Amino acid sequence: MVANRRSADIASGVFLALLGVVVFAASTTIDEGAGGQLHPRTFPMILGAMLVLGGGALAVRTALSRPGSAKAVPWPDRNGARLLFIALAGLCGYVLLSQLLGFLVSSFLFVPWFIRTFGRYGHFLAWSCAVGVVLFLYVVFIRLLQLSLPTGPFPFF
Amino acid sequence: MDAWSFLLDGFAAAIRPYNLLFALIGCIAGTLVGVLPGLGPTAAIAMLLPLTTLLDPAPAIIMMAAIYYGAMYGGSTTSILVNIPGEASSVPTAMEGYQLTLQGRGGPALGISAIASFVAGTLGVVGLTFFAPTLARAALAFGPPEYFALTLLGISLVISLSGRSIGKGLLSALLGLLTAMIGLDPLSGVARLTFGSYQLMAGIDFVPIIMGLFAVSEILTNVEAKADLLLREKKIEWLPSWRDIKETWGATIRSGFLGFFFGLIPGCSPAVTSFMAYDMEKRFSKHPERFGKGAMDAVAAVEGSNNATASGGFVPLFAFGIPSGPALAVLLGGFIMFGLQPGPRLMQEQPQLLWTIIASMYIGNVILLILNLPLVGLWARMALVPFPILGSMITVFTLIGAYSLRYSFFDLWMALLFGGVGYLMRKLEFPVAPMVLAVVLASMMETSFMQSITMSRGSLVIFFTRPISAVFMALTLLSVVTGILLLRKARSKNIELEESDA
Numbered sequence: 001m002v003a004n005r006r007s008a009d010i011a012s013g014v015f016l017a018l019l020g021v022v023v024f025a026a027s028t029t030i031d032e033g034a035g036g037q038l039h040p041r042t043f044p045m046i047l048g049a050m051l052v053l054g055g056g057a058l059a060v061r062t063a064l065s066r067p068g069s070a071k072a073v074p075w076p077d078r079n080g081a082r083l084l085f086i087a088l089a090g091l092c093g094y095v096l097l098s099q100l101l102g103f104l105v106s107s108f109l110f111v112p113w114f115i116r117t118f119g120r121y122g123h124f125l126a127w128s129c130a131v132g133v134v135l136f137l138y139v140v141f142i143r144l145l146q147l148s149l150p151t152g153p154f155p156f157f
Numbered sequence: 158m159d160a161w162s163f164l165l166d167g168f169a170a171a172i173r174p175y176n177l178l179f180a181l182i183g184c185i186a187g188t189l190v191g192v193l194p195g196l197g198p199t200a201a202i203a204m205l206l207p208l209t210t211l212l213d214p215a216p217a218i219i220m221m222a223a224i225y226y227g228a229m230y231g232g233s234t235t236s237i238l239v240n241i242p243g244e245a246s247s248v249p250t251a252m253e254g255y256q257l258t259l260q261g262r263g264g265p266a267l268g269i270s271a272i273a274s275f276v277a278g279t280l281g282v283v284g285l286t287f288f289a290p291t292l293a294r295a296a297l298a299f300g301p302p303e304y305f306a307l308t309l310l311g312i313s314l315v316i317s318l319s320g321r322s323i324g325k326g327l328l329s330a331l332l333g334l335l336t337a338m339i340g341l342d343p344l345s346g347v348a349r350l351t352f353g354s355y356q357l358m359a360g361i362d363f364v365p366i367i368m369g370l371f372a373v374s375e376i377l378t379n380v381e382a383k384a385d386l387l388l389r390e391k392k393i394e395w396l397p398s399w400r401d402i403k404e405t406w407g408a409t410i411r412s413g414f415l416g417f418f419f420g421l422i423p424g425c426s427p428a429v430t431s432f433m434a435y436d437m438e439k440r441f442s443k444h445p446e447r448f449g450k451g452a453m454d455a456v457a458a459v460e461g462s463n464n465a466t467a468s469g470g471f472v473p474l475f476a477f478g479i480p481s482g483p484a485l486a487v488l489l490g491g492f493i494m495f496g497l498q499p500g501p502r503l504m505q506e507q508p509q510l511l512w513t514i515i516a517s518m519y520i521g522n523v524i525l526l527i528l529n530l531p532l533v534g535l536w537a538r539m540a541l542v543p544f545p546i547l548g549s550m551i552t553v554f555t556l557i558g559a560y561s562l563r564y565s566f567f568d569l570w571m572a573l574l575f576g577g578v579g580y581l582m583r584k585l586e587f588p589v590a591p592m593v594l595a596v597v598l599a600s601m602m603e604t605s606f607m608q609s610i611t612m613s614r615g616s617l618v619i620f621f622t623r624p625i626s627a628v629f630m631a632l633t634l635l636s637v638v639t640g641i642l643l644l645r646k647a648r649s650k651n652i653e654l655e656e657s658d659a
Contacts, residue, residue: 033345037610040342047335054328080381087380095569111549119545
């Protein structure tokens with residue numbers, strides 16, 4: 001549906017207009033604050049309305065323009081889409097693991113997974129990088145900068 | 158005694174080995190927190206504050222000040238090399254610097270960034286030395302209407318940041334303003350657009366937004382393209398040439414003045430001035446067509462303005478005890494911890510201390526140049542690391558940086574969410590910079606507008622009757638009109654080029 005720039009602009013215009021409607025509707029439920037000349041909902045409401053107008057204008061103006069030879073949107077091919085999905089899943093997995101196991105362990109697992117999934121590198125290089133990253137995190141972030149990063153099941157860190 | 162005599166006394170104290178050592182420690186720590194995404198000078202100064210109780214006031218404050226301006230030097234490194242602007246002020250650097258890295262010119266960009274930081278930073282310290290009390294009084298003439306007019310001028314830069322499509326740029330800015338509205342109303346404390354989420358009540362910090370829009374979306378784009386190396390060109394340059402320095406000299410000086418004068422205004426952060434410097438340079442540049450594709454003068458302007466703003470921020474702090482940003486507020490806390498209250502009395506009662514700190518800032522800038530220039534070649538080699546290795550490390554440091562700001566996993570999810578938004582914006586050709594600019598300015602814009610309206614009892618005339626505000630309003634109009642004209646000129650040039658190619 002959004003294979004070329006023209007259809008992509010129409011779709012994004014419609015999406016932004018709908019988002020504007022949601023924002024406008026949500027703004028009507030904002031409570032009144034104490035004092036002040038303007039209601040706290042004023043700015044979000046104006047922005048919602050502007051988004052409806054702006055998004056609508058983008059969609060309508062593009063729809064009314066001559067189709068011509070519209071440029072293609074550089075969406076990924078099948079393999080690219082697969083890699084993109086894997087990367088997104090990996091990033092979400094890393095954040096979830098960090099909550100459960102702490103940053104050191106999750107980074108130790110994430111770095112070699114990423115290197116081996118998106119590049120053809122051997123175990124030795126991948127795990128060496130993992131050790132290097134974890135050491136850097138420990139020395140700089142935890143010891144030197146004294147950041148209290150979650151350590152998961154290893155509180156002695 | 159005049160400023161020269163005070164300054165010479167200050168130098169005599171600042172070059173004592175003990176003070177020099179802490180200036181060096183501060184510069185190294187500042188560069189480190191600047192390089193690490195997410196970690197800003199505010200957090201670094203706050204973390205080191207308890208440790209400084211063991212020191213005398215002079216070395217302690219010299220070190221904390223060095224962390225602040227040192228972070229401005231370090232902030233450009235990841236922006237230029239891997240497209241991770243750790244702070245909002247580095248966003249325009251990332252826009253141009255990363256393009257230069259892809260062309261094999263990351264080294265020269267880093268070198269120019271260090272030189273511009275040194276020159277403009279030193280210009281700022283000169284301003285601080287000789288004009289502090291006079292300029293600080295002028296800066297105090299800023300009230301809510303002036304701040305609102307200033308933010309409006311900032312928002313007008315969206316036109317020049319929009320690239321080919323003003324419409325999409327404005328929509329991008331609207332999205333940014335909307336994102337900044339999420340959370341508690343700054344004046345009344347009422348929850349807005351939180352949809353019942355307690356986590357959204359604290360708002361969405363701009364660091365995870367920037368990290369998502371730039372770093373995470375960059376990773377997704379490279380993964381999808383099965384990239385092995387970030388570099389597009391085989392020829393790599395390690396250091397800036399004399400030609401680079403000559404071509405960026407004007408940009409450095411102009412941005413130094415702009416950064417310093419806007420830095421005097423409390424609340425006007427390096428994030429605001431860096432976008433202003435970027436816009437100004439686009440207008441002054443002999444090659445505006447290079448902007449967005451890797452303009453060296455833009456890198457010089459942005460980095461110069463950052464550092465000059467940092468120096469300018471010390472003027473209201475030293476003259477009146479008013480911090481112009483969060484990092485300087487923590488530094489003010491450091492002064493108070495030692496029983497010192499910056500302001501006119503401190504200038505009279507402890508001139509030796511104050512001038513030692515000012516002199517140490519000259520020395521600090523030299524130390525930072527010496528520290529940063531030799532590292533340029535080393536940093537630039539980062540672009541030779543294969544993407545699968547570099548990408549994994551970028552992900553880890555970006556996400557930990559986003560976490561360390563508020564110690565919240567919610568911020569990590571926000572970084573991922575905005576990574577998806579940034580990816581889609583790239584594909585659909587929506588410019589990202591207007592969104593970042595809007596996020597940065599939104600809070601100040603809304604608060605100052607509300608306060609102005611309360612002051613004027615609902616009348617908008619207040620923005621045009623006060624001289625400074627009226628000047629900013631006129632500049633906003635001028636910026637919009639000239640921005641549109643320049644865009645039209647650029648478009649017709651493009652059409653001519655396309656036609657001649659055909």
